[in-house]
Structures are given as structure tokens and as C-alpha cells.
Amino acid sequence: MTGQQRQPVDDQTVNYLTLLDKRVRWLSAWMVHHANHLRPARDKVKVGGHQASSASLASVLTTLYFDILRPEDRVAVKPHASPVFHAIQYLLGQQDVEQLKRFRALGGAQSYPSRTKDQDDVDFSTGSVGLGVAITSFASMVQDYLLAKSWLSEEQTGRMIALMGDAELDEGNIYEAMLEGAKYGLRNTWWIIDYNRQSLDAVTPLGMSRRYEAMFEATDWTVHTLKFGKKLEAAFAKPGGAALRDWIENCPNDLYSALTYKGAKAWRERLLADLGDGSDVAALLAGYDDEALEDLMLNLAGHDLALLQETFQGITDDRPHCFIIYTIKGYGLPFKGHKDNHAGLMNPAQMAEFRALNGIADGEEWDRFAGLDEETVTALQAFLDEVPFKACGLRRHQAARLDVPAAFPCPSGAEQATQVAFGKILNDLGRTDSALADHIVTTSPDVTTSTNLGGWVNQRGLFNRESREDVFKREAVVSPQRWAGTKNGQHLELGIAENNLFLALGALGLSHSLFGTRLLPVGTLYDPFINRGLDALNYACYQDARFMLVATPSGLTLAPEGGAHQSIHTPLIGMAQPNLRSYEPAFVDELSHIMRFGFSHMQAEDGGSVYLRLSTRPIAQPERVTDAQWQQDVVDGGYWLVEPAPGADLAIVYQGAVAPEALAAFEAIREDVPGAGLLAVTSLDVLHQEWSAEIRAQRAGGHVPKSHIRRLLGRLSPDAGLVTVMDGAPAGLSWLGAVCGHRVAPLGVDRFGQSGDVTDLYRTYGLDEDAILDAAASILLAR
The missing domain is CATH 1.10.760 (Cytochrome Bc1 Complex; Chain D, domain 2)
Incomplete structure (x- = not known):
């Protein structure tokens, strides 16, 4: 063991922990057994629940929750130890027995700890392998950010703790987070490795612990290897x-x-x-x-409560600490150590023997203190009542909403690109003296300047706990960027790892709940590279973190960069991802209003995160005066740029940067198809969500108001045709035909692009004016 100060063992506490450890191990195993063997199995499918993986970590979790943790600490629990976590919460009085009985069933305790679906005290959702570990390092950075701004006091700071199985160390996102932490100067973070050396399919080779030690030490962690009890x-x-x-x-x-x-x-x-x-x-x-x-x-050390207690109690500094703790997978269970025990379940006979070993009588399986005498129960309950971790009950914070102005800046100019306009809007906000601007924090994976965040950073500065001089400025090297870092800065500089971006946005977007201060995170990246961090994006949304994701450039409009940098299916990601409301505005006035709405939506009780798909393509801006109805239509997903005549036979529908081609085709066809309409879609995601809700309401048989898209398309003839066009997968808009039964000719990008300019690429991939006109002709001829 290295880097630890042994503290005297508290024998009485260890005695209580021993009783609780035995009870936690029993309850976690029984919970899984009940779900698989006793609860009615209507679909004949195994429920599962990882009895062996729970048993290996039971003593560590028992020590932490009943003795070490304080209310300010935040914990990401190993996913496969979920039954242990729920059992501990039950013993603390923060979980209901009916939830345990419905483990992995509808409305019951979740398979893996979930902030949004469990009723007990979950800090970070886990289950997506390795992400629950990595987010704790970014939560520590967020805590330091708040501390630097004096929005959090030293007394309110806690340790960000992750418990993981050793197999999770195969996940690359963990090491990306470690590198970012090393650059940042990570503090107050504990990662605890359940080193049981078994995964689903294999046993870990000898000597891997030394390799793990070296990797952690190389990124400035203090490593404690606990092997022997x-x-x-x-x-x-x-x-x-x-x-x-x-x-x-x-x-x-x-x-x-x-x-x-x-x-x-x-x-x-x-x-x-x-x-x-x-x-x-x-x-x-x-x-x-x-x-x-x-x-x-x-x-082994992971099952020695006295050793665990004195080890954890001995950590008194704020450095990041890694604990590699040797354990037995399935410790105390009949299949302990067996290579196939990962998903193994005790059979009824084995469970009966295990129940007898634990002194549990028939019918008392769910009793919190079954088998203990009255005096012991009284003493144990008194101990539980004083457990520091539960001192303030559920540790979720509330934060006041920040005022959002009635209108946002709208940059002027005859021709503009939405990416450039985004930077100008944010820069203009940065010039204001408002709580909204003060609580915006931006971040980007090494594309800050190329996604137009440079003006904001010049206004508000880079964040750094220690002041960092802009050396280029000191050396009189001319640059438009001011790259000095101070604790007052509002931009977090990240390396080029998209997983880290989304984990940072997840942690920042939970600040109101974790730490009691609301932040409004804005993260930028190139649109195609959403795919590189998609697992982490999904993870952040699953926890209901609130942030604004600005993805730009997008589609074929990043023309010279070629197919490797051109996104195709990201609109479908935005459409399918829960808790993420996606928009793709074509014009700057749309973007301005959507951003204003986005900062409100990020704070609403029933809100969520926002994804803006933007472009570097400059396009002509319409001269118009907008009203409240237009603003609402933009937020609701679309509006008629040119309204069709009642019962019209054709409409051209577009989203995003293809607006010039759609408008040119529309102008060319107006004389031949009088009354045709031009529909601007700002969010296929919002339109589809509301339409889907309308369908669900119809099935339920209640009063069903028409969805926004049904109202829009209802102006057309029932047998009208739609030509849809977008710089992305054509499936994104092709579903519009199902709304009112219209025939659809969907245009979009369905194969990898190549280098070129936008004019050539739109012609090659069928997004130009001629392609739209051809589609319109074919759909009219098919009537």
C-alpha cells in the first residue's frame, strides 16, 4: 500500500459494520433470487441481477455508506452492484421494500442505479460501462469551478467517488478522462476498483494490477493497492x-x-x-x-472491514486517489470464484442453505434485522440513525431559475451563416451584465475558435484555478485570441476527445442538483463527431443533465473536408435521443429565438437539453418582421415561409442550410403549380414528438388537439405531394407523408460525401434546385 495514513480501528464501528455487511450481502442476493425464482415470470425470460458481482463489492460499499461518506460526497456505484446499493439504501430508510420486491420490474428498483428512475439517493446514473466512473472527475472539476466563483464554500465541497469493476478499466473513456484530469489538476476524486479479476468471459491475467498502478501514477493519482486482509x-x-x-x-x-x-x-x-x-x-x-x-x-482486503475502514479514514488530502482492492467474485456464495458466475444465480436449494447460514427464518427474508436479538437491533438502529451520509436525507439540491430576456440579440447582415451568428449572439450576451451571462459556461474539444466561440472567450476568459498567462500576448505575437486563464474565466478548455466533452456537459448540466448552483453549459463540436461521443451524450441525457450542444459545421456544407468530416445521420440522432430537443435553423432570426428558448428550456422542470445543428454556409437572410405566433411556430418546429393556397397540390419542405435551393426551386415552380407552399422546418424532432404524442392520445381515446405538423399540412389537398429536402439522411423528413397521407419524394444524403464545394456536392448528391424540381415533377405526374 502506498500514500496512506493508517487510522486506529474503531472496534465498535467494525462490529456494526460486520452485522450490516452480512445483512447487505443477504438482501442483495435475496432481491435477485426473488426476481428470478419467486416473482411470476410471465414472459419466461431470465431477469438477472449479478449476485456474484454484488457480493464482491458488498464490504466496500458497506464501509463507505455506513461510516466514510458525508452528505457532500457524490458516488457513482458499480452498475452490477446495484442490488447492494438498493439494500444499503433500504437499511438507511431511503428505499421501500416494495421497490426491492419489484427489482428489475416496472416501477421497481432499477437494474442499474438511475438518477431519474430510482426513488433512492442516486447521485450518478451508471450502467453504460465506464461512463459513471469518468463523470466523477468532471463533477470534481465543476465543484472546483463553483468554488472559484465563490458559489460554493470549502465546507460544502465533497469527494467525487466512483466504484468500478476491474473489467471497466478496459474502457477507453476512462483513460481519456484521466488525461484531462492530469492537465486540469484533478482534486477530491476517489476511484475504487473492485479487483475481483473476473469478467463475463475471462479471468484477468496476472500482473495487470501493476499496469493499472503505473497508468494511474502517470496521470498524478495516488495509488493504494489493497491485497491482503x-x-x-x-x-x-x-x-x-x-x-x-x-x-x-x-x-x-x-x-x-x-x-x-x-x-x-x-x-x-x-x-x-x-x-x-x-x-x-x-x-x-x-x-x-x-x-x-x-x-x-x-x-483479501476487499472483505476485511477493519482494513477498509482504517484505509479510507486515513485519506486526509485532496489529491485524486485510486484504490485497487482485491476481492473474490461471489464472495460468500456457493459459486464464489467460478469463471461462469458473472450472470450466475443461486438455485432454490442453494438459497435455502444461504438463508440458513444467515439465520433468516421463512417469511422474514425482507426484514431489515431478521435473526438479531432485540438489544442488538436497538443498538444497530441507533448506529444507523447517526450515519453521516444520511444526515440531511436525500441530497438533491434545488436552484432558482435564471431570468432569460424576452429577446436575444439578432446579428444583422444580408448574408450570414448560422455558425457565425451563434458566435455573435453569444458574444453579445457576454457583453451584458446579467446573471444569465455569468452562469453560462462554455466548453469545446479543441475546436473553440473554429466553432466561433472565440469572441465569447475573449469577453469572458478561460477558466483556470491558477492564473495562466497568455504567453503569445506577452511576447507581442499578434493574435485575435486572448488565451489567458483565471478563476474568473467561463470557458473550460478540453483536449480533442468528444467523450470528455459530453461527460463535462453532463456534469455541468447536473450542477443545480449536485451542488445547488445552476450553470448553463454550452458545448461545441463538429457535427459529424457527435458519433465519437454518442455513448456519453446518451448517458448525459439519461441523467437529465441540462446543456446546449452546438454542432457545427454539418452535412455536406463542410464541403472541402470530404466525407470523413461530413455528417449524414446526425439529424436522426437528434430526433431519436430522449431529453435532447434538436433544431436546425436556416436563418439567423430563427437561431436567435431558438437560443433564447433553449436557455429557458434547459431550466424548465419539464425541459431538457438542446441540440443546434448549424452550418458555415452563408445564405441570404429574409427581410421580415416577426410576431409572437411566428416565434412560437419556430419553437414548435416549423412554419410556412410561403403559405399554400387552401387545398394546394404541392409543397416543398426543407430543413437547414438547403433553404436557398428550396427557395429557388419554389420560385421556379410557382407559375406552373399555383398555390404551392414552402414549408420551413426548424425541428423535425419537435414536429415528430408532438405528432407521436397526438397518436398516443388518439389510442387512449381522450380529447386530441391537432399536432402542429398536422395543422400545417392540413392546408394542403389530401392527395397533395411533398418534396422534402435536407442536408442529412432523407429519412429525417420522409415520415411527413404519414401525417395526412400525402405522397413524399424525400431528398437528402444517403452515402458518404467527398471533397468539393457546396454547389458541386449539392448537384452530385441531388440537393440542388434541379433535383428538387425533378422530384416535384415526378410526384405531380404520379397523381
């Missing part, structure tokens, strides 16, 4: 103990696991065979009967 350490001090220790240190993990499963006789036979029956080791082993020998060989 106190009983083993005591045995090592006896004659023959050094040889026993060497044998264990060099024993392959798969052999150790196999002997663990086989039990005491196998341990004795193998040790004597390898070390000799006439050695000091033989004499040492002779001092242990079979039960005691098995207990000794399974006495």
Missing part, C-alpha cells in the same frame, strides 16, 4: 508465512479463482504440493482446520 498479514508474519505470501503473489488469477470455488481441501492439497509437506508452510497450514484455512485464503 489482516488474517493473511498475520499468517505471513509466522514461520512459513513468507513462502505462502510468495506463492499467492505468483499464483495465476484463474488458478486462484478455481481453488476458491473448489474450497479448503483443494487449497490444502495444492499448497502442500507446491510448497512441500515438510516445510514451514506445512506446519503453518496444520494450524488451520479446513474451515479456517478457507477463511484465511479468502481473506
Whole structure:
């Protein structure tokens, strides 16, 4: 072990922890057993629940929640230890027994801890492998950001703690987060590794723990490797103990696991065979009967409550700490150590034996203190009542909403690109003296200037806990960018790792709940690279984090960069992703109003995050005076740029940067198709959501107001045709035909692009004026 200060063991606390550890292990196993063997299985599908993975981490979680954690600490629990977490919350009085009985069923305790779906005290949702670990480092950065702004006091700061299985260390996003943390100077973060050395399919090779130590130390973590419990350490001090220790240190993990499963006789036979029956080791082993020998060989650090308590209590600094804690997968269960135990379940006979070992009578399986005498129950309840972690009950904060002005700046200019306009709008906000501007925090994965955040950063500055000089300015090197960092700055500079961007946005977007101060995060990246961080984006949305994602440039409009930088299906991602409302405005006045709405939506109780798909393509801006109805239509997803005559036979529908081509085609066809309409879609996502809600309401049989898209398309003839066009997958708008039964000719990009200019690419991929006219002709001829 390195870098820790041992604290004296509190024997009474360890006695209580021992009782609670046994109860937690029982409840977590019973919860899974009940779900799989006792609850009616109507669809005959295995429920699952990871009894073995829960058992390996039970003692660590018991020590943390009942002794170490304080209300200010925030925890991401290993996904497969969800039953242990729910059992602990139940013992703390923060989980309902009916929830446990419905584990993995509708309305019950969730398979993996969930901020939005569990009723107990979940800080970070986990389940998407490795992401729950990595977000804790960004939550620590957010805490430091708030501390630097004096929106949080030192007394209110806590440790950001992640518990993970060792198999999660195969996930690359963990190491991306570690590198970002090293650049930032990460603090107040604990990562605790359940080093049981078994995954679903394999056993970890010998020596991996040393590689993990090296990687953590290389990124400035203090590493604590906890391998042996106190009983083993005591045995090592006896004659023959050094040889026993060497044998264990060099024993392959798969052999150790196999002997663990086989039990005491196998341990004795193998040790004597390898070390000799006439050695000091033989004499040492002779001092242990079979039960005691098995207990000794399974006495790894992760199951030694006294060792865990004194280790965690001994951490007094704010450095990031990594704990590699050796455990037995399935500890205390009949299939402990077996290579197939990851998804294994105790059968009824095994559970009956396990119940007897725990002193649980029939019918008392869910009792919090079954099998304990009254005096012990009274003392244990008094201990639980004083557990620091539950001192303030559920630790969710509320934060006041920030006022959003009735109108946002709208940059002027005959020709503009939405990306450039976004930067101008944000820059203009940065010049204001408002709480809204003060609580905006921007971040970007090394594309700050190329996504037009440079003006905002010049206004509001880079954030850095320690002042960082702009060396280029000091050296009189001319640059339009002021790149000095101070604690007053409002831009977090990230390396080029999109997973880190979305994890940072997730942590920033939970600040109001985690820390009690509302932040309004704005993150920018190139639209095609949403795919590189999509798992982390989904994870942030699943937790209901609130942020504004600005993805630009998009589609074929990033023309010279070629197919590798051109996005095709991101509009479908925006359409399908829950808790993320996506927009793709064509014009600057639309963008201005959508941004104003977005900052309100991010704060609304029933709101969410916002995704803006923007373009670098300059297009002519309409000269118009807008009203409240137009503004509402823009937010609701679309409006008639040119209204059709009642019963019209044709409409051209476009979204985003293809507006000039749609408008040119419309002007060319107006004389031949009198009364045709031109529909501007600002959000296919919002239109589709409301239409889907209308359909669900119809099925329910209640009063059904018409959806916005049905009202818009209702002006057309029932047998009218629609030509839809967008710089993205044509499926994004092709569903419009299902709204009122119109025939659709969908145009879009359905294959990888290539380098060129927008004119050539739109012609090549069928998005130009001629392609729209051809589609209109074909759909009219088919009538």
C-alpha cells in the first residue's frame, strides 16, 4: 500500500459494520433470487441481477455508506452492484421494500442505479460501462469551478467517488478522462476498483494490477493497492508465512479463482504440493482446520472491514486517489470464484442453505434485522440513525431559475451563416451584465475558435484555478485570441476527445442538483463527431443533465473536408435521443429565438437539453418582421415561409442550410403549380414528438388537439405531394407523408460525401434546385 495514513480501528464501528455487511450481502442476493425464482415470470425470460458481482463489492460499499461518506460526497456505484446499493439504501430508510420486491420490474428498483428512475439517493446514473466512473472527475472539476466563483464554500465541497469493476478499466473513456484530469489538476476524486479479476468471459491475467498502478501514477493519482486482509498479514508474519505470501503473489488469477470455488481441501492439497509437506508452510497450514484455512485464503482486503475502514479514514488530502482492492467474485456464495458466475444465480436449494447460514427464518427474508436479538437491533438502529451520509436525507439540491430576456440579440447582415451568428449572439450576451451571462459556461474539444466561440472567450476568459498567462500576448505575437486563464474565466478548455466533452456537459448540466448552483453549459463540436461521443451524450441525457450542444459545421456544407468530416445521420440522432430537443435553423432570426428558448428550456422542470445543428454556409437572410405566433411556430418546429393556397397540390419542405435551393426551386415552380407552399422546418424532432404524442392520445381515446405538423399540412389537398429536402439522411423528413397521407419524394444524403464545394456536392448528391424540381415533377405526374 502506498500514500496512506493508517487510522486506529474503531472496534465498535467494525462490529456494526460486520452485522450490516452480512445483512447487505443477504438482501442483495435475496432481491435477485426473488426476481428470478419467486416473482411470476410471465414472459419466461431470465431477469438477472449479478449476485456474484454484488457480493464482491458488498464490504466496500458497506464501509463507505455506513461510516466514510458525508452528505457532500457524490458516488457513482458499480452498475452490477446495484442490488447492494438498493439494500444499503433500504437499511438507511431511503428505499421501500416494495421497490426491492419489484427489482428489475416496472416501477421497481432499477437494474442499474438511475438518477431519474430510482426513488433512492442516486447521485450518478451508471450502467453504460465506464461512463459513471469518468463523470466523477468532471463533477470534481465543476465543484472546483463553483468554488472559484465563490458559489460554493470549502465546507460544502465533497469527494467525487466512483466504484468500478476491474473489467471497466478496459474502457477507453476512462483513460481519456484521466488525461484531462492530469492537465486540469484533478482534486477530491476517489476511484475504487473492485479487483475481483473476473469478467463475463475471462479471468484477468496476472500482473495487470501493476499496469493499472503505473497508468494511474502517470496521470498524478495516488495509488493504494489493497491485497491482503489482516488474517493473511498475520499468517505471513509466522514461520512459513513468507513462502505462502510468495506463492499467492505468483499464483495465476484463474488458478486462484478455481481453488476458491473448489474450497479448503483443494487449497490444502495444492499448497502442500507446491510448497512441500515438510516445510514451514506445512506446519503453518496444520494450524488451520479446513474451515479456517478457507477463511484465511479468502481473506483479501476487499472483505476485511477493519482494513477498509482504517484505509479510507486515513485519506486526509485532496489529491485524486485510486484504490485497487482485491476481492473474490461471489464472495460468500456457493459459486464464489467460478469463471461462469458473472450472470450466475443461486438455485432454490442453494438459497435455502444461504438463508440458513444467515439465520433468516421463512417469511422474514425482507426484514431489515431478521435473526438479531432485540438489544442488538436497538443498538444497530441507533448506529444507523447517526450515519453521516444520511444526515440531511436525500441530497438533491434545488436552484432558482435564471431570468432569460424576452429577446436575444439578432446579428444583422444580408448574408450570414448560422455558425457565425451563434458566435455573435453569444458574444453579445457576454457583453451584458446579467446573471444569465455569468452562469453560462462554455466548453469545446479543441475546436473553440473554429466553432466561433472565440469572441465569447475573449469577453469572458478561460477558466483556470491558477492564473495562466497568455504567453503569445506577452511576447507581442499578434493574435485575435486572448488565451489567458483565471478563476474568473467561463470557458473550460478540453483536449480533442468528444467523450470528455459530453461527460463535462453532463456534469455541468447536473450542477443545480449536485451542488445547488445552476450553470448553463454550452458545448461545441463538429457535427459529424457527435458519433465519437454518442455513448456519453446518451448517458448525459439519461441523467437529465441540462446543456446546449452546438454542432457545427454539418452535412455536406463542410464541403472541402470530404466525407470523413461530413455528417449524414446526425439529424436522426437528434430526433431519436430522449431529453435532447434538436433544431436546425436556416436563418439567423430563427437561431436567435431558438437560443433564447433553449436557455429557458434547459431550466424548465419539464425541459431538457438542446441540440443546434448549424452550418458555415452563408445564405441570404429574409427581410421580415416577426410576431409572437411566428416565434412560437419556430419553437414548435416549423412554419410556412410561403403559405399554400387552401387545398394546394404541392409543397416543398426543407430543413437547414438547403433553404436557398428550396427557395429557388419554389420560385421556379410557382407559375406552373399555383398555390404551392414552402414549408420551413426548424425541428423535425419537435414536429415528430408532438405528432407521436397526438397518436398516443388518439389510442387512449381522450380529447386530441391537432399536432402542429398536422395543422400545417392540413392546408394542403389530401392527395397533395411533398418534396422534402435536407442536408442529412432523407429519412429525417420522409415520415411527413404519414401525417395526412400525402405522397413524399424525400431528398437528402444517403452515402458518404467527398471533397468539393457546396454547389458541386449539392448537384452530385441531388440537393440542388434541379433535383428538387425533378422530384416535384415526378410526384405531380404520379397523381
